[in-house]
Amino acid sequence: MVMARAERTGEMAQRPAETRSTTPAIDWRGRLLDRAPFLVACLMLALIVGIYGSLQSGVFTLDELNLDTAAAMTLMLAATGQTIVLLRGGIDLSIGGMISLGTVIAATRFSDDPSTTAFWALAILALGFVIGALNGLLISLLKLQPFLVTLATWSILNGVAMIILPTDGGSIPTWWVGFASTQLFGLTSPVWMLVALLAFWWWFRATRVGIAIQATGSNEKSAFLSGVSITRVNLVTYGLSGLFAAGAALFLVTQTGAGSPTIGKDYILPSVAAAVIGGVSLFGGRGHLAGTLIGAFVLTLIGNLVFVLHVSSYWQPVASGVILLLSVLASSVAEKAARGRVQ
Amino acid sequence: MDLVTVKGLSKRYGGIVALSDATFSARAGEVHALLGENGAGKSTFIQILSGAVQHDGGSILVDGQDYRPANPDAAQARGIAAVFQELSLIPDLSVEQNVWFRHEPRTLLRTVDRAEMRRKTLALLEKYNFPALRPDQELRRLTLAERQIVEIAKGLAKDPRILILDEATSALPAREADWLLKLTRQLAAEGRLVIFISHRMAEVRAIADRLTIFRNGATVAAHEANAVSDNEIVTQMIGRHLDRLYPERMATATDRVALNVRGLSSGSRLSGVDFTLREGEVLGVGGLQGHGQRELFQALFGASRASGAIELWDKPVSINNPRQALTGRDGIALVPEDRRGQGLLLTKSVRENLTLSVIRRFTENGLLSRQKEAALVKEMVDFLRIKAGTPEQLAGTLSGGNQQKVIFGKMLLTQARVLLLYDPTRGVDVGTKGEIFQLMRDLAAKGYAILFHSSDMPELVHVADRVMVMRDGRVAATLEGERISEAGILRAAMLEREAA
Numbered sequence: 001m002v003m004a005r006a007e008r009t010g011e012m013a014q015r016p017a018e019t020r021s022t023t024p025a026i027d028w029r030g031r032l033l034d035r036a037p038f039l040v041a042c043l044m045l046a047l048i049v050g051i052y053g054s055l056q057s058g059v060f061t062l063d064e065l066n067l068d069t070a071a072a073m074t075l076m077l078a079a080t081g082q083t084i085v086l087l088r089g090g091i092d093l094s095i096g097g098m099i100s101l102g103t104v105i106a107a108t109r110f111s112d113d114p115s116t117t118a119f120w121a122l123a124i125l126a127l128g129f130v131i132g133a134l135n136g137l138l139i140s141l142l143k144l145q146p147f148l149v150t151l152a153t154w155s156i157l158n159g160v161a162m163i164i165l166p167t168d169g170g171s172i173p174t175w176w177v178g179f180a181s182t183q184l185f186g187l188t189s190p191v192w193m194l195v196a197l198l199a200f201w202w203w204f205r206a207t208r209v210g211i212a213i214q215a216t217g218s219n220e221k222s223a224f225l226s227g228v229s230i231t232r233v234n235l236v237t238y239g240l241s242g243l244f245a246a247g248a249a250l251f252l253v254t255q256t257g258a259g260s261p262t263i264g265k266d267y268i269l270p271s272v273a274a275a276v277i278g279g280v281s282l283f284g285g286r287g288h289l290a291g292t293l294i295g296a297f298v299l300t301l302i303g304n305l306v307f308v309l310h311v312s313s314y315w316q317p318v319a320s321g322v323i324l325l326l327s328v329l330a331s332s333v334a335e336k337a338a339r340g341r342v343q
Numbered sequence: 344m345d346l347v348t349v350k351g352l353s354k355r356y357g358g359i360v361a362l363s364d365a366t367f368s369a370r371a372g373e374v375h376a377l378l379g380e381n382g383a384g385k386s387t388f389i390q391i392l393s394g395a396v397q398h399d400g401g402s403i404l405v406d407g408q409d410y411r412p413a414n415p416d417a418a419q420a421r422g423i424a425a426v427f428q429e430l431s432l433i434p435d436l437s438v439e440q441n442v443w444f445r446h447e448p449r450t451l452l453r454t455v456d457r458a459e460m461r462r463k464t465l466a467l468l469e470k471y472n473f474p475a476l477r478p479d480q481e482l483r484r485l486t487l488a489e490r491q492i493v494e495i496a497k498g499l500a501k502d503p504r505i506l507i508l509d510e511a512t513s514a515l516p517a518r519e520a521d522w523l524l525k526l527t528r529q530l531a532a533e534g535r536l537v538i539f540i541s542h543r544m545a546e547v548r549a550i551a552d553r554l555t556i557f558r559n560g561a562t563v564a565a566h567e568a569n570a571v572s573d574n575e576i577v578t579q580m581i582g583r584h585l586d587r588l589y590p591e592r593m594a595t596a597t598d599r600v601a602l603n604v605r606g607l608s609s610g611s612r613l614s615g616v617d618f619t620l621r622e623g624e625v626l627g628v629g630g631l632q633g634h635g636q637r638e639l640f641q642a643l644f645g646a647s648r649a650s651g652a653i654e655l656w657d658k659p660v661s662i663n664n665p666r667q668a669l670t671g672r673d674g675i676a677l678v679p680e681d682r683r684g685q686g687l688l689l690t691k692s693v694r695e696n697l698t699l700s701v702i703r704r705f706t707e708n709g710l711l712s713r714q715k716e717a718a719l720v721k722e723m724v725d726f727l728r729i730k731a732g733t734p735e736q737l738a739g740t741l742s743g744g745n746q747q748k749v750i751f752g753k754m755l756l757t758q759a760r761v762l763l764l765y766d767p768t769r770g771v772d773v774g775t776k777g778e779i780f781q782l783m784r785d786l787a788a789k790g791y792a793i794l795f796h797s798s799d800m801p802e803l804v805h806v807a808d809r810v811m812v813m814r815d816g817r818v819a820a821t822l823e824g825e826r827i828s829e830a831g832i833l834r835a836a837m838l839e840r841e842a843a
Contacts (some may be wrong), residue, residue: 030484206454208447211436215444218435225395225431226444226497227416285435 036334037279038291040327044277045294048301055308066188070180072300073190074099074252075270076293080197081132081244082271083292088237089217089284090146094135095245095271097157098128099264102249104161107170107259117173125246131157132242136234150238154268161261170259180254193251194293201289213237217284273320274299277327298323344407346371346536347392347505352401353560354387359740361387364561365401369538369553371504374531376547376568377540379557379580380744380772385540386428388557389507392538393425394418405505416445422504426511428770430494434483438476439464442496467500471526474519487514487681488632495523499530506530507538512546513770516632516798524550542772543799544573556580581774588773589805590781593788596624596808600657601792602675602761604643607651613638614816616651620761620792625783627807627827628796630836635816636796637680640765643794644677655761674759678750678767686750689739693731694720696738696749701756723752728778744775751782762786764795768802780806800829812836 032039053059078095085092102124109120131153138149182189204210216223216233224230248267253259276282277298278291299320306316349367353360362384369375379385390396392403394412403410405421412418418425432441439460440447448459464478474492482490491514498506508527512520527537527550541547547554551568556579564579602620607613613635620626628636642649645662653660656673665677679686687696697720698705705716720734727748731741738749747767754762764783768776783806787793797803803810810822812835820835822828 034481203452203454208445208449208453208455211440211447211455212445215433215436218433222431222433225415225427226433227414227419228445229414229416285433 037331040330069190076296077248078267079271079274081241092241094150094153096264096268097154098245100161104165104259128242128246133239136238140231140234168260348404366562373552376551376554383557384560424498424501424503425507426498428509439478597622603654605652609642609649625793627803627810630813676754676759677763692735694734
C-alpha cells in the first residue's frame with residue numbers, strides 16, 4: 001500500500017513538468033453512439049425487409065430491388081434536398097409546391113420532340129434552383145423563419161400549378177415514362193440514380209461548400225466569425241433543395257404518366273421523416289444522406305408490408321408514425337448516453 | 344514603422360456608444376496588451392479589427408494602408424486573425440476540420456484532402472508544441488479548455504501577421520496558460536504582432552512589451568510595459584483609486600451546519616467527497632483543474648447523477664435534478680461556469696432573466712402580478728448595482744460583469760441560502776470583481792452559506808474562510824486560517840496528503 005502510494009505521488013509530481021503528451025486513445029464507444037440513429041435505421045430496414053420477405057416470395061431478387069427503388073425514388077430525391085436544408089438547420093416546405101409545379105409543366109409542355117422535352121426538363125430544373133435560391137435569399141435578407149418563408153412559397157407555387165393545370169391530367173411522352181424501366185447490367189435507372197445520389201453526397205459533403213453548410217447548421221455565429229457568408233450558404237442550400245424537388249417532379253411523372261397540381265404535398269413531411277428516421281438532426285449540423293435514403297426505403301416498404309399483411313391501407317400512416325417515434329427515441333437515448341460520457 | 348495605427352475610432356449600437364475615441368499603435372514583433380474593464384470597448388475594438396463589425400468613424404492603417412474589412416474573411420486576407428473569447432468553433436466538426444475550416448487543402452475533385460489536412464495539423468501542433476489533442480475528435484466532445492486550445496490553433500493556421508488573443512488564458516488551466524504565454528513570446532519573436540487581452544495582471548506583466556489602456560470607449564493611456572506600475576495601470580483602468588480588491592474577512596460563520604456532504608461520488612471524476620459548510624461561511628474549493636471541482640458542483644446542484652448522503656440544514660435530501668435543488672429557502676442555487684450558455688438567456692431582458700425561475704412568487708390565483716415582479720426586480724437591480732438602462736434591456740447587451748450580477752440576482756431571488764459559485768469572476772473586470780467579493784462577504788454575514796470555486800488562486804486565498812483542496816476526485820486537504828496560502832493550496836493539490 002505504502003509503496004503504491006509513493007509511486008503514485010511521484011507520478012503526480014511529474015505531471016506538471018510534462019509539456020507534450022501523447023494523443024489520447026480513440027473513443028470507440030463514442031463513435032458508435034454518434035452513429036446510433038443511423039444503425040437503428042439500418043436495423044429497422046433489415047427487420048421490415050425480413051418480415052416482408054417471410055410473407056412474400058421473391059423479395060430477395062433484383063426485380064424487387066428495381067421495383068422498390070423506383071417506388072422510393074421520388075421521395076429519395078425530395079429528401080436529398082431536404083437533408084441538405086436540415087443539415088443547414090432549416091426546413092423547406094416549398095418542395096411540395098415545386099414538385100406539383102414541375103409535374104404540371106412537364107405534363108403540359110413535354111412532347112414527342114426530344115429537343116422540346118429536353119428544353120423544358122432543363123427549364124424545370126433551373127426554375128427549381130432559382131425558386132429555392134429565392135427562398136434562401138428571403139430568409140437571409142429579411143431575417144425570416146425558414147418555416148414561414150417556405151410555407152408561403154409552397155402556397156404560391158401550388159397556386160401557380162393550379163392555374164397551369166387545374167386537375168390531374170396532361171400527358172407525358174412514353175419514351176420519358178420508359179426511362180424509369182431502362183436497364184443496365186440488370187439494374188434499372190432508379191437504382192443507378194440511387195448510386196449517383198450517394199456518389200454526389202460523398203463528393204458534396206467533402207467540398208468546402210458542403211462543409212460550410214453543415215457548419216452553419218451546427219453553429220451559425222461561429223460560422224460567420226470564421227468568414228462564412230450566411231447569405232450565400234442559404235442561397236446554395238435552398239437552391240439545391242429546389243433543384244432536387246424539380247428532379248423529383250421529373251422522376252415522378254415517369255411513375256404517374258401525368259401532371260398533378262396537388263401531388264407535391266405528399267412529399268413534404270415524408271421527406272423530413274425519411275431524414276429524421278435516418279438520423280439527420282432537426283437542429284442542424286448532423287446527419288448523412290445514406291441515413292435519409294434508408295429512411296425513404298423504410299417509409300416505402302411499410303406500404304408493401306401493409307399490402308401483404310392484407311390489412312386496411314390506413315395502417316400505413318400509423319406504422320410510419322410509430323417508426324418515426326421509435327427512431328427519434330433511439331437518437332435521443334444515444335444522445336443522452338453520449339452526453340453523459342462527456343460529463 | 345508601426346504595423347497598425349488606429350486614430351479616433353468610434354462605433355455605436357443604436358443609442359449605445361461602444362467606442363468613442365480609440366487610438367492605438369503597435370509594431371511588428373511585439374506583444375501588445377490591451378487593458379480595460381469590461382465595457383471599456385476592448386471587445387468592440389477587436390471585433391472591428393477582425394472584421395466582425397464595421398466602425399462608424401475614425402481610421403485604421405495597416406502597413407500604412409487604409410483598412411476597413413467588410414467581414415472576417417477580408418480581415419484574414421490582410422493577415423489579421425482573432426482568437427475569440429466566445430470561440431468561433433463548429434461543434435459538429437472535428438478538431439482538424441475546425442482548425443482549417445474554409446481553408447482546407449483540396450484534392451483535384453475540390454474535396455478536402457484529408458491526408459494533407461492531417462499532415463498540416465500535426466505539423467502545426469508540433470511546431471508550436473501544443474498540448475495533446477486528437478485531430479479527429481469531434482469538437483463537442485472537448486472540454487472548454489481544449490476548445491480554447493483548438494481556437495488558438497485555428498488562429499495560427501492562417502499564419503497571421505497580427506494575432507489577437509481575447510482572454511485566451513481565462514479558460515485554460517495553469518499549465519496550458521503557461522504554454523500559451525510562452526507561445527505568445529515565440530510568435531512575437533517570429534516577427535508577428537500579438538494583441539493580448541487578459542484580466543490577469545501577472546500575465547500581462549510576464550509577456551507584454553507595451554500596453555494600451557481603454558476606459559469608457561476611449562484610449563486613456565499607452566505605456567512601455569516596464570515603465571509603469573500595477574497601481575498606475577489599475578487606476579487608469581477604473582478611473583479612480585481602487586482601495587482594495589479583496590474585502591475584509593470577518594468571521595461570520597456560526598456553528599449551524601448548512602450543508603453536510605458524506606461520500607459524494609459521481610462517475611470517475613468524483614469519488615467520495617466529505618465536507619461540511621456552515622451558515623455564514625465562505626468555503627473555497629481549490630486544486631488543479633480537472634480534479635473533480637466541476638463534478639462536485641454539478642452533483643450538488645443535481646445536474647449530474649451522483650451517490651452519497653447530502654444533508655441541507657440538518658435534513659437529509661436527495662437532489663436528482665436542478666428543480667429539486669431549487670426548493671425555496673432550504674434550497675441550493677448555482678452560479679454556473681458558462682454564464683452565456685447556461686446561466687443567461689441573452690435575448691431576454693434583465694427582468695425576464697431575473698424572474699424566470701421564480702415566476703411562481705409573483706403569481707396570485709394563477710395570474711402574474713406585474714407590480715410584485717417590478718418591485719422585486721427593482722430591489723435586485725439596486726442591491727446589486729446592475730448597470731442597465733432599464734430592466735427591459737436585453738441581457739446580451741450588458742457587459743460581462745453586469746451579466747454576472749444578473750445571474751447573482753437570479754440566484755438570490757430563488758431565496759436559497761446555500762449558494763454554489765463556480766468561478767464567478769471569470770472574465771469579469773477588476774472593479775466588478777471587487778464588488779462580487781464584497782457581495783459574497785455581505786451575503787455570508789446575512790447567514791448565507793457559500794461554496795466558492797475559482798480558477799484564480801489568490802481569490803480563494805483572500806476571500807474564503809476555509810479552502811478545501813481537491814485531488815483525484817477527493818478532498819486532499821482542508822486549509823484554515825494561517826495555512827491558507829497559494830503555496831499551501833498547491834502543495835496539497837500536487838504533493839502531500841495532509842492530515843485534515
